[in-house]
Amino acid sequence: MKQTLTEKIISNHAGKKVKAGDIVFADVDRAFVQDGTGPLTVKVIKEMGKGLDRPERKYFFLDHASPSSKSELSDAHRVLRDFASSTGAVLSDVGKGICHQLVAEQYALPGELIVGADSHTCTAGGLGAFASGFGSTDIAFAMATGRLWLKVPQSIKVTLNGELPEGVSAKDIILTLIGRISASGATYKALEFGGEGVENLSVESRLTVCNMVIEAGAKNGVMPVDDKIADYLEKERGRKFDFERLRADEGASYESEIIIDLNELEPVAAAPHSVDNIKKLSHLEKEDIKVDQVFIGTCTGGRIEDLEAAARILEGKKINPSTRLAVCPASEQVFLKALDAGLIKIFTESGGFVVTPGCGPCVGIQGGVLGKGEVCLSTANRNFKGRMGCPESFIYLASPRAAAASSLAGKIVSP
Amino acid sequence: MKKELKGKVHKFGHNISTDLICPGKYFHLRSDIKKLAGHTLEDADPEFIKKVQPGDFVVAGENFGCGSSREHAPLIIKESGVGAVLAKSFARIFFRNAVNIGLPVMEVDTSRMDSGDELLIDAESGEVKNLSKDTSATATPLSGVMKDILEAGGLKEYVKKGFLGE
Numbered sequence: 001m002k003q004t005l006t007e008k009i010i011s012n013h014a015g016k017k018v019k020a021g022d023i024v025f026a027d028v029d030r031a032f033v034q035d036g037t038g039p040l041t042v043k044v045i046k047e048m049g050k051g052l053d054r055p056e057r058k059y060f061f062l063d064h065a066s067p068s069s070k071s072e073l074s075d076a077h078r079v080l081r082d083f084a085s086s087t088g089a090v091l092s093d094v095g096k097g098i099c100h101q102l103v104a105e106q107y108a109l110p111g112e113l114i115v116g117a118d119s120h121t122c123t124a125g126g127l128g129a130f131a132s133g134f135g136s137t138d139i140a141f142a143m144a145t146g147r148l149w150l151k152v153p154q155s156i157k158v159t160l161n162g163e164l165p166e167g168v169s170a171k172d173i174i175l176t177l178i179g180r181i182s183a184s185g186a187t188y189k190a191l192e193f194g195g196e197g198v199e200n201l202s203v204e205s206r207l208t209v210c211n212m213v214i215e216a217g218a219k220n221g222v223m224p225v226d227d228k229i230a231d232y233l234e235k236e237r238g239r240k241f242d243f244e245r246l247r248a249d250e251g252a253s254y255e256s257e258i259i260i261d262l263n264e265l266e267p268v269a270a271a272p273h274s275v276d277n278i279k280k281l282s283h284l285e286k287e288d289i290k291v292d293q294v295f296i297g298t299c300t301g302g303r304i305e306d307l308e309a310a311a312r313i314l315e316g317k318k319i320n321p322s323t324r325l326a327v328c329p330a331s332e333q334v335f336l337k338a339l340d341a342g343l344i345k346i347f348t349e350s351g352g353f354v355v356t357p358g359c360g361p362c363v364g365i366q367g368g369v370l371g372k373g374e375v376c377l378s379t380a381n382r383n384f385k386g387r388m389g390c391p392e393s394f395i396y397l398a399s400p401r402a403a404a405a406s407s408l409a410g411k412i413v414s415p
Numbered sequence: 416m417k418k419e420l421k422g423k424v425h426k427f428g429h430n431i432s433t434d435l436i437c438p439g440k441y442f443h444l445r446s447d448i449k450k451l452a453g454h455t456l457e458d459a460d461p462e463f464i465k466k467v468q469p470g471d472f473v474v475a476g477e478n479f480g481c482g483s484s485r486e487h488a489p490l491i492i493k494e495s496g497v498g499a500v501l502a503k504s505f506a507r508i509f510f511r512n513a514v515n516i517g518l519p520v521m522e523v524d525t526s527r528m529d530s531g532d533e534l535l536i537d538a539e540s541g542e543v544k545n546l547s548k549d550t551s552a553t554a555t556p557l558s559g560v561m562k563d564i565l566e567a568g569g570l571k572e573y574v575k576k577g578f579l580g581e
Contacts, residue, residue, distance in 0.1 A: 065442065386440070
């Protein structure tokens with residue numbers, strides 16, 4: 001039986017060969033929660049009367065309210081700190097960064113099965129892992145038993161050909177794809193990326209693409225394992241890792257195939273209030289849309305290559321006086337790299353401000369909450385009504401390059 | 416879970432996100448489900464929480480519950496007294512979360528259900544009768560493991576009964 005990459009990874013964790021549609025119990029390599037979903041997971045684990053299976057592979061990330069902006073959130077943080085400390089689980093405290101960035105930087109390995117109580121857990125698919133988001137109770141089960149039931153998803157093959165042109169980013173690939181298949185076009189399915197276009201993408205770009213597969217409803221997104229991933233892991237973690245170069249079998253069965261020619265992509269944005277409302281930036285530019293805030297950060301667009309791309313555009317220039325520019329490195333490690341490379345100086349001198357690594361502005365908690373009627377151009381993954389704290393504001397999603405260029409212009413422009 | 420459910424429809428559109436159901440601006444209330452439930456579906460319909468009666472149904476179009484994995488979204492819908500959520504289709508994580516916390520969710524053709532209609536649901540057969548319009552529709556049956564979890568009242572209760580995925 002020829003298998004897709006997702007079928008292969010799940011098979012390796014179910015102790016038998018599986019195919020799309022099978023319902024299996026799979027061994028979970030790593031499970032994690034964040035401060036928004038974690039307290040509920042802790043409550044459920046306690047109510048189930050269970051402890052943690054292999055606690056050193058369970059992670060508690062304090063990233064959504066990083067640092068806490070309200071006493072209720074400080075109390076929730078304490079619940080997680082205490083539980084991690086009493087069980088021997090891994091605690092990642094405020095300021096360390098966004099769970100998905102840290103999972104990719106520090107923990108995940110190709111071929112692993114990773115589950116998290118956060119919908120963007122799919123990010124780690126960029127490293128060739130099966131990674132998927134669940135709710136607090138499912139993660140409680142996974143943390144307590146080391147297993148989780150899964151329905152093996154059908155896969156849609158996404159073949160990327162060619163190379164991205166100048167000024168076009170990984171974000172444009174995934175936004176274009178979501179625009180094509182809609183916000184529910186991959187519900188319950190796996191999006192398996194392949195083709196020479198993947199080889200041409202950096203690992204950080206692959207993480208950005210996989211981060212947003214949930215915005216098309218997908219259970220997971222996955223990239224074939226290659227040497228670039230080995231290099232990335234060695235660079236981030238300071239040691240070598242040995243793993244199989246997993247990829248789908250020739251002749252595996254796919255529900256459908258989508259072909260994207262990277263050379264033909266243009267910079268795009270998702271207009272309010274849905275992620276599949278995709279417009280070419282060259283068209284939006286003509287509409288003269290004034291921007292109150294630009295936000296560069298998140299698990300989608302806050303990695304070092306994102307900050308570098310934005311800084312190259314901002315260097316030596318000043319942002320429009322009627323626009324605010326918030327920059328949030330996705331992790332402490334990204335922050336330190338940005339400091340070393342002089343990027344933080346560039347953002348600050350151009351008139352922007354830098355906030356603590358975490359999720360803050362993207363989820364409307366802190367660090368750049370929007371007001372009534374305000375327009376934000378963000379490098380994040382969601383532009384749902386109310387997402388950034390105010391249901392009467394308007395969020396456009398685009399690449400870090402488009403964000404930087406728009407902060408200079410004070411309106412939405414193509415980079 | 417009750418076998419027969421009866422209540423009124425509160426109709427919503429497509430792509431009702433978990434941000435609309437459980438706004439992120441109330442993030443700090445997540446440890447207090449009762450307080451959080453006072454904001455159920457607030458950004459989709461600010462009047463919903465005043466109108467909803469115990470046993471009523473939330474009825475929607477495609478892709479209900481898309482977005483974040485926050486289990487608080489189905490939890491506060493349940494806490495607000497809603498008897499079941501019916502939609503043409505659901506986002507994956509929301510659907511699984513709802514079953515795990517014991518909130519009945521039914522994938523069914525909702526196009527001929529409007530706000531104020533009275534429905535009678537047979538939870539076992541999945542038949543949904545619209546008493547106001549004298550029409551009926553049948554929901555897609557749940558997969559085996561999900562049916563078992565929902566019948567137990569949720570995943571936590573199922574585990575307490577000895578289910579460990581062996």
